[in-house]
Amino acid sequence: MMEKIRMLDLENVTMQFGGVVAVDSLSMHVDNGEIVALIGPNGAGKTTAFNVITGVYTPTNGRVSFKDKVIAESYPNGKMKRMYAGAHNGEYKKLITTSPDRIAYLGVARTFQNIRLFKNMTVLENVLVAHHMRMKNNLLTSTLHLTGAEEKRVCEESIALLNLLGLGDVINENAASLPYGKQRYLEIARALATDPELLLLDEPAAGMNPQETIELSRFILKIREQFGLTILLIEHHMNLVMDISDRIYVLDFGKQIAEGTPAEIQKNPVVIAAYLGEDEEE
Amino acid sequence: MFQTIFPYLLTGISVGGQYALIAIGYTMVYGILRLINFAHGDVFMVAGILMVYIVASGAPLYVSIPVVLILTALIGFVIERVAYKPLRSAPRMSIMISAIGVSYTLQNLVLYITGGLNQFYPKIPFISDSVTIFGATTKMVTVITPILTIVLVVALVLLINHTKIGMAMRAVSKDFETSQLMGIKINNVISVTFVIGSFLAGVGSILYFSNYTTVIQTSGAMPGLKAFVAAVFGGIGSIPGAVVGAFIIGICESIIKGLDVILMKAGLTKQMLGLATFSDAFTFALLIVILIAKPTGLFGEKITDKV
Amino acid sequence: MTIIRKKKADAATWISIGIVALIYVAVFVAEQLLPPTHMLFTVLKKGATYALVAVSMNLLNGFTGLFSLGQAGFMLVGAYTYAILTIPVAQRPAVYQYFDGGLVQFTMPVIPALICAGLIAAIFAFLIGLPVLRLKSDYLAIATLGFAEIIRAVFQWKNIGALTNGSNLLRAFPTFEDFNIRAADGTVKLYLSTLVPFLIAGVCIGLIVLLLHSSHGRAFMAIRDDEIAAEAMGINLSRHKQMAFCTSSFFAGIGGAMLAMYTASVQAKSFTSAMTYEILLIVVIGGIGSVTGSCISSFLFVACSEWWLRFLDQKQMIGDFEVPLLRNGFRLVVFSVIIMIVVLFFRQGIMGTRELPDLFRKHPKKAKAAKGGKA
Numbered sequence: 001m002m003e004k005i006r007m008l009d010l011e012n013v014t015m016q017f018g019g020v021v022a023v024d025s026l027s028m029h030v031d032n033g034e035i036v037a038l039i040g041p042n043g044a045g046k047t048t049a050f051n052v053i054t055g056v057y058t059p060t061n062g063r064v065s066f067k068d069k070v071i072a073e074s075y076p077n078g079k080m081k082r083m084y085a086g087a088h089n090g091e092y093k094k095l096i097t098t099s100p101d102r103i104a105y106l107g108v109a110r111t112f113q114n115i116r117l118f119k120n121m122t123v124l125e126n127v128l129v130a131h132h133m134r135m136k137n138n139l140l141t142s143t144l145h146l147t148g149a150e151e152k153r154v155c156e157e158s159i160a161l162l163n164l165l166g167l168g169d170v171i172n173e174n175a176a177s178l179p180y181g182k183q184r185y186l187e188i189a190r191a192l193a194t195d196p197e198l199l200l201l202d203e204p205a206a207g208m209n210p211q212e213t214i215e216l217s218r219f220i221l222k223i224r225e226q227f228g229l230t231i232l233l234i235e236h237h238m239n240l241v242m243d244i245s246d247r248i249y250v251l252d253f254g255k256q257i258a259e260g261t262p263a264e265i266q267k268n269p270v271v272i273a274a275y276l277g278e279d280e281e282e
Numbered sequence: 283m284f285q286t287i288f289p290y291l292l293t294g295i296s297v298g299g300q301y302a303l304i305a306i307g308y309t310m311v312y313g314i315l316r317l318i319n320f321a322h323g324d325v326f327m328v329a330g331i332l333m334v335y336i337v338a339s340g341a342p343l344y345v346s347i348p349v350v351l352i353l354t355a356l357i358g359f360v361i362e363r364v365a366y367k368p369l370r371s372a373p374r375m376s377i378m379i380s381a382i383g384v385s386y387t388l389q390n391l392v393l394y395i396t397g398g399l400n401q402f403y404p405k406i407p408f409i410s411d412s413v414t415i416f417g418a419t420t421k422m423v424t425v426i427t428p429i430l431t432i433v434l435v436v437a438l439v440l441l442i443n444h445t446k447i448g449m450a451m452r453a454v455s456k457d458f459e460t461s462q463l464m465g466i467k468i469n470n471v472i473s474v475t476f477v478i479g480s481f482l483a484g485v486g487s488i489l490y491f492s493n494y495t496t497v498i499q500t501s502g503a504m505p506g507l508k509a510f511v512a513a514v515f516g517g518i519g520s521i522p523g524a525v526v527g528a529f530i531i532g533i534c535e536s537i538i539k540g541l542d543v544i545l546m547k548a549g550l551t552k553q554m555l556g557l558a559t560f561s562d563a564f565t566f567a568l569l570i571v572i573l574i575a576k577p578t579g580l581f582g583e584k585i586t587d588k589v
Numbered sequence: 590m591t592i593i594r595k596k597k598a599d600a601a602t603w604i605s606i607g608i609v610a611l612i613y614v615a616v617f618v619a620e621q622l623l624p625p626t627h628m629l630f631t632v633l634k635k636g637a638t639y640a641l642v643a644v645s646m647n648l649l650n651g652f653t654g655l656f657s658l659g660q661a662g663f664m665l666v667g668a669y670t671y672a673i674l675t676i677p678v679a680q681r682p683a684v685y686q687y688f689d690g691g692l693v694q695f696t697m698p699v700i701p702a703l704i705c706a707g708l709i710a711a712i713f714a715f716l717i718g719l720p721v722l723r724l725k726s727d728y729l730a731i732a733t734l735g736f737a738e739i740i741r742a743v744f745q746w747k748n749i750g751a752l753t754n755g756s757n758l759l760r761a762f763p764t765f766e767d768f769n770i771r772a773a774d775g776t777v778k779l780y781l782s783t784l785v786p787f788l789i790a791g792v793c794i795g796l797i798v799l800l801l802h803s804s805h806g807r808a809f810m811a812i813r814d815d816e817i818a819a820e821a822m823g824i825n826l827s828r829h830k831q832m833a834f835c836t837s838s839f840f841a842g843i844g845g846a847m848l849a850m851y852t853a854s855v856q857a858k859s860f861t862s863a864m865t866y867e868i869l870l871i872v873v874i875g876g877i878g879s880v881t882g883s884c885i886s887s888f889l890f891v892a893c894s895e896w897w898l899r900f901l902d903q904k905q906m907i908g909d910f911e912v913p914l915l916r917n918g919f920r921l922v923v924f925s926v927i928i929m930i931v932v933l934f935f936r937q938g939i940m941g942t943r944e945l946p947d948l949f950r951k952h953p954k955k956a957k958a959a960k961g962g963k964a
Contacts, residue, residue, distance in 0.1 A: 100817075129822055132808045132822070139832050385866070
């Protein structure tokens with residue numbers, strides 16, 4: 001077995017917008033090589049949690065670490081001092097924020113729930129953009145194309161990646177013109193091209209039929225092997241979640257209500273009552 | 283000291299009031315359409331030109347003033363219908379470009395009609411008269427402007443808070459799509475907004491040009507930009523904000539124009555520094571400072587992006 | 590557009606390169622044959638200048654999605670830098686007659702001065718960009734417009750007149766005419782006064798095109814398409830926006846210097862926001878997001894305003910019939926109407942987001958995208 005590394009660690013993370021507590025004292029962790037799922041009814045705060053992890057939002061309170069490096073830490077300040085409605089107030093003393101691009105550079109990549117491709121660019125260009133941050137060029141060398149070898153390597157890698165994801169025949173198509181399912185794969189390709197260690201997938205199977213969902217499950221397992229990834233995913237397709245996850249966190253109204261292996265979660269009465277019982281997901 | 287500053291202060295308040303009347307048009311349109319109506323300053327200028335031509339045609343003032351105001355309101359209405367309405371679903375950049383196009387068109391149209399010559403603004407009895415307050419001689423318009431501005435703003439606020447159309451305007455500015463779903467006739471609301479904005483710009487133009495005496499096709503650009511800055515300064519979308527911002531900018535600008543004289547009389551400097559050059563620049567410096575320090579302005583609401 | 594296509598340099602690319610080369614040859618030949626006072630050359634010189642400025646603006650507005658209206662301000666900086674650096678020392682006392690011959694007492698050759706013009710404009714842009722690039726769309730537009738106005742005011746301030754000549758003209762610096770090669774007796778042996786601006790603009794636009802096709806160019810376009818996704822892909826927004834802003838201003842500065850060469854004099858007063866609007870409209874007519882479009886529309890715009898539509902400004906008689914409406918200023922009215930029609934009904938402009946080579950490809954994929962894309 002490989003050595004266990006704590007890839008992602010959330011400690012009492014609270015995210016409050018005005019009076020609304022979207023994520024309430026969430027503590028969770030993801031170890032290397034794991035596939036962890038974050039599930040819960042709509043509006044439970046799953047995507048907000050993703051946005052906190054990737055630096056889009058600064059948490060109102062709590063701490064987020066990636067590989068033992070604190071990437072975000074905060075306590076209620078400013079207006080929030082008065083309005084704060086979460087717990088663990090006063091436990092955190094520092095204000096640390098990391099910008100989304102920095103977090104991507106550290107090795108956290110993500111996809112978006114509502115697909116956010118670069119619509120006016122081709123499929124290949126979408127992937128090439130993701131390579132940009134790791135390229136050793138500057139404005140001048142890049143303009144004058146002095147780093148041809150690197151350009152060529154990146155280009156070949158991108159094409160290989162697109163082939164792997166079954167997008168090899170559409171590399172010069174416009175991203176927006178792809179069918180929905182392929183757009184989801186392109187988002188994953190783009191995320192993989194940033195060379196991540198931790199991949200966050202936000203509802204990767206949304207809009208897919210059962211057959212496609214099964215293929216996606218296999219695909220996620222495959223890329224975990226091939227790229228040595230750790231994966232955190234949000235998903236409503238329970239089959240996919242139960243199939244591939246090592247552990248599951250269940251969120252409801254921003255709070256974590258359960259944690260465990262798929263088998264444990266399926267049996268957990270709290271989850272059944274609060275989530276499976278109420279929600280009309282398949 | 284007071285004797286030196288007072289005339290500038292007085293002018294500042296007056297100019298501020300005129301800016302306020304223009305700024306309301308910007309702020310209302312932005313509140314509803316999220317559009318910087320670049321053509322608004324030119325509507326203000328066109329109102330001035332209309333006055334020149336209507337008075338020159340021999341119409342008495344009690345006819346020409348209402349006619350000018352009505353025509354200006356109508357121009358605002360037409361501009362919205364022709365240049366902005368077709369772009370309702372287009373990206374914001376397109377609408378802004380259309381606004382710039384309208385501004386360009388209005389200026390060129392006036393250039394064509396006037397031949398690019400300064401037009402002398404008609405003297406309006408009473409408001410063009412001289413008056414002396416606390417030893418400072420000024421035109422009556424200086425005194426009338428702030429009073430009239432306040433009266434109109436109060437009327438407008440009452441309209442917005444206590445009438446049906448006002449309620450619709452507030453709803454539309456909060457949420458465009460939802461108010462549409464609630465059965466509000468968006469296009470009517472937007473038209474009313476433009477009519478009110480242009481009407482106020484018309485009033486502002488009468489006051490402004492009575493003071494400055496000439497109109498030319500580019501006359502609207504600077505006051506327009508400054509009024510816009512005032513609107514941003516006060517928090518775009520907020521009417522009281524626009525008014526407060528306009529007065530602050532008017533006063534600052536006027537004092538900077540006189541700063542050389544003030545400093546010399548106060549014995550702080552020995553020669554003219556030519557600081558008046560910076561009266562326009564100051565306005566923009568203020569804009570940039572406010573945008574960076576508090577992008578939503580003095581009274582603006584915070585808008586957060588959704589991911 | 591993509592690397593793949595470019596590496597292969599398909600037939601369409603070669604045809605395009607051929608067309609551009611032909612245009613240059615045609616310009617050169619025309620210049621030797623036609624009288625130098627022909628309107629064509631006015632159009633070509635000013636058109637080349639505007640093409641560069643329009644493309645530089647397109648780099649920001651069309652390719653990086655930053656709606657900036659500061660172009661005239663950066664052109665002003667470029668024009669002044671060029672003029673200040675190149676006025677011959679002997680001429681300085683006459684030019685700076687109110688400021689004891691001015692502060693700068695050396696003269697630079699044209700090309701280094703052009704580069705300085707770009708660099709100084711880029712430095713101004715860098716400083717301005719630090720605060721304003723954090724602003725979103727329309728706020729950015731108004732803030733950059735504001736900065737252009739501030740620059741204009743500052744350059745006219747008499748206390749720095751020793752450098753800028755205050756509100757007076759700067760003149761006597763080398764213009765396009767000085768590129769003509771003359772014999773000892775002063776007669777022109779070889780006319781280059783149109784070809785040189787074409788070459789300067791061509792090199793600059795070529796660099797911009799290379800940039801757009803590079804890794805950084807893709808990053809700019811990613812920011813335009815989706816800032817949040819771009820950031821999630823590790824693109825540092827502020828740094829890349831700053832880069833695009835400075836690069837655009839660099840070329841706008843060179844464009845400003847070219848404008849100074851074209852007009853043979855510089856005065857801060859003339860770099861108004863109306864100039865920025867004009868350039869923006871050129872970009873829109875050409876197609877936001879198309880370099881080719883910006884170039885074509887620059888020449889069309891200049892040709893219409895300086896040449897083809899001139900007749901609208903004069904009384905015209907058809908037999909005994911005097912055509913109504915035609916008098917000074919009518920040209921601009923017609924012009925405005927055309928622009929409004931383009932803005933309202935042909936939002937793609939001439940080219941949409943297509944480039945010259947796309948016209949020769951059988952399946953112009955970009956064209957499809959253009960319809961759904963931003964206008």
